Amino acid sequence: MQTYDAHSLPENDNVNSYAFSIALNGRWFVSKGAMIAYYGNVSFDAVTTWASRDAHIAGKFSSPIYIQDWVVAEGHGKVIVGDRGFDLQSFDLEDGNLTIRASNLVGFETGLELKQSIVPGFVTLIGTGKFLASSNGPVIFAEPPFRADPDALLGWADCPAPSHHYDAQWMSASLGSMLQGMFGRESGEERQFDFTGSGTILIQSTEVLREDPALMRIMEQQTALLSPQQAGLLGQRLVARSQQA
Amino acid sequence: MPFEVINKKVVRAQVSPATPVLARRGAMLGYEGAVSFRPVSGHGQGVGGIVGQALSGESNRTMATEGTGSVLYGFSGLYVTVIELNNDTLSCEADRLLAHDANLQSSVEFIGQGGIKAAVRGAMTGQGLFTTRLSGTGSVAVLSHGGTFDIPVRGDVVSVDPQAYVGHVGQVQVDLSAKVGWRDAVGRGSGEAFQLKFTGQGTVYVQASEQKF
Amino acid sequence: MVTLTADRRVLHADLAGETIRAASGSMVAYTGTVDFKHAGMGGGGGFKAALKQKVSGESIKLMECTGSGRVTFAQDALDVTVIDLANDTLAVESELVLAVTAGLTLDVKFAGLQGMTSGQGLATTTLSGTGQVAVMSDGPLIALAVQPGGPLVVDPDAFVASTGNLTMNLVSGVSWKSLVGEGSGEPFSLRFEGSGTVFIQPAER
Incomplete structure (x- = not known):
């Protein structure tokens, strides 16, 4: 069994199928809770706090629904990230765009810009840079x-x-x-x-059912389209459903 | 045409009018071509089969894939093992079946001791289990928690925890044995008071977990 | 000597008359003649260890397997790694011990972390002596070296085991508070200093 240290850990590559080693030299957007270990001088701050520190960075993350689930990792070192033991894969975008299920996006370089997709539960990455996605089983193209x-x-x-x-x-x-x-x-x-x-x-093999905290925020936002009367009716139906469960 | 292993959790099947596929409902991940899906009720014939279906909750879980094209199957992030049958018989629990060649013959049987009455009692108390038998020549994709490993049966007794048992192939006899004191020694679930004993010639597939899905 | 062989998510133990201790309920198959017997909490260590277990809430349920044949152990489809100890000590999360060969002594040690409320048992089981231990992890185990001047910070939920001369501290700086919220993110992390090896898993428990 190989023992890694700060130098021998891979540079922006997988440690194994389920863990990825970011060679941090600047900033990465990282999903909350994705960090499993790090060497070096690294700080993790909520993206929301960056609005006052560096509006340019905060502006790259253009999604009020997901912003509270993300942090900015800043500093120098090796950061190992993982996501519930799911397969982890890195992708490079070159002046491109890709839409991905939000709960499977684990991290991305600040050269990319994140926007909410019109398909609920998905986000779109635009620009040039590396991003990390988790999947249940390896990704099939x-x-x-x-x-x-x-x-x-x-x-x-x-x-x-x-x-x-x-x-x-x-x-x-x-x-x-x-x-x-x-x-x-x-x-x-x-x-x-x-x-x-x-x-x-x-x-991917499947999306394992888990509560996506953002899903409720998306749904709630959508209900703004309803008239007060419709909203009341929907509320009654939802209460009925929750009592059935 | 054999199933193609895409990765540890996904297989691809080529479907044609002569080779439809039966699969677990909800297992289709994606497809190319002119393919359609149709819910069918469980397999197996005869009184035993019907009793088995009712008790094992096995009916109404199956769908037919028909037409011409290629289909990806996977289920709930579980691991998949592909077993090729060549004029052979596979026994496994129905809910472990991800997909199989529709041309294979299927029936339901009960592992345990003695007759339908015992089967009814066994099903109620969890002593023993229902399995689906698939016979003939074709591909079967079987689900497991964390993957399977196989143990050859060559005359000597192989003992398996029923909760970790996935299936078996070949000329194999199965007995359910209760061991005195076993429950105290290892008992987590009630099922562990029992062991499945395999003898004969063939292969037993076991998963690296005692979790049922 | 018992031979322990890890094969991804299962552990094979080839017994020729010896006894090994394994997590209760972890036997998935065996051939040959093997007896399984409940070995109690901790499988040794006496009253003092039992008392400590009670205080720390750590429990490790072991069974004794004696006989000749091949026994296969597995639990919850977790990955298995065999670690060899030569007159050494391994601190490991109790629930992640799959099997231990004779020659290793089990004890429960307080990590000495005050104010830890998450319920994550960092009062770990220690295994000392010479022998083999099979450790489970959610995903393949990753070994990370800690050297003087090169501390390592680890998510407590990813921590599995450690050896060597290490000190462990909680880090809960202001920046970490930003990670709290909506049930995800870790309010604190573990900082290891000294020299030794820390084993982590690529998943949060």
Whole structure:
């Protein structure tokens, strides 16, 4: 078994499939809780505190919904990051853009700019730099035309945003039989994200169900579109649902 | 056409009109081509099969993949082991089946002692387990927590914790044995008071965990 | 001598009449003739150790496996690493000990951290002597050297074990407070100084 120190740890490369060693010499955006160990002189401060320190840095992180889940790592040293034991992979963007599931983004260089995608739960990285993504099992790359289970979709680059595809046979089979009631919860086969055009699609084994703190903030923001009466109705339905569970 | 192992958690199957695939519902990750999915109710025939399905909660978990194209399967981040059957029989618990060649024959059986009555009792008390038998020639993808390792059975007795048991292939006899004092020695779950004893000629697949999913 | 062989997420122990101690309930398969017996808390150390366990809330449930044959151990699909100790001491999170060969003495040691409230048991189990210990980790174990003048900071949730002449301190600077919130992020971290090796896992417990 190899024993690493500050010098022998990889420079911006994986330590193993599940851990990545950042050779920090400046600043990185890092997801809260991703740091598992470090050597050197490194500080971790909330992105929100950077608004007053360096507006340029804070401006790179253009998402009020996710900002509270991120910190800026600053200094010199080696920072090892991991994400719940998931596979970790680094990607380089060169003057490009890539959209990724927000809960799978673990860190990115400050040369990249983060914006919220119009697809809920996803963010888009724009510019040049390295970013780290976690996935349940190694990432699988596919090219359009391709249809992906929404839960297995990790992200996409260069191609147009996906649209919904409904499997007609599945729908009619489930509607036309006694199975009907059992499909209240989606299984992924009745509805897919349909990718067309040209680009790359990133797939993972599955998105393990976990509470994304940002999801509720997204939903709440969306309810601003509702009239007060509709909002009240939705509230009643949600209360009913929570009492059923 | 054999399943292609993409990585530790994902397999790819080529589907054609002559070779449809049966898979666990919710296991499709993505696909290319003109492929469609249809929920089907469980497999297995005969009274034993029906009783087995009802008790093992095995029905209504399956879907057929039909058409022409290639499909990625994976489920809940679990590890996948592909087993190629060549005129052979695999036994494993139904909820461990990720996907298999629809041309394989399937039936349900109970591992434990004696008859349907014992099976009913066994299912209630957790003593013994239902398995699906797949026979013929084709690919099977099996789910496990953390991957499987295989133990050859060559006459000597191989003992396996039922909670870590994944499946077995070949001419293998299975017995469920209760060991006095075993529960005290190792008991975490009640299942650990029992061991599965394998004899004959074949292979047993075991996972590195006692967690059921 | 017992041979312990780690194979990713399982541990094989080839016994030829000897006894080893392993985490209760961790046997997944065996061939040959092997007896399993409950060995109590800590499997030794006497009343004093038992008392300390009670105080620190650390418990380690072991069983004794005796016989001849191959026993395979595994737990929760965690990765397994075998660490050889030659007249040395390893401090390890109690819940991450999978198996211990004869010749190693178990004890519970207070890490001496005041005001730790997270419930993470940093009052670790210590194993001393000469023998082998199989340690579990969520993902492959990573060994990190600590040298004089080159301290190492570790997330307590990623800490697995350590050896050598190390001092451990809590770091909870102002900057760390910014990491708290919404149930994620770590309010403090562990700072190791001295010389030795720290073993971490690539996942938070």
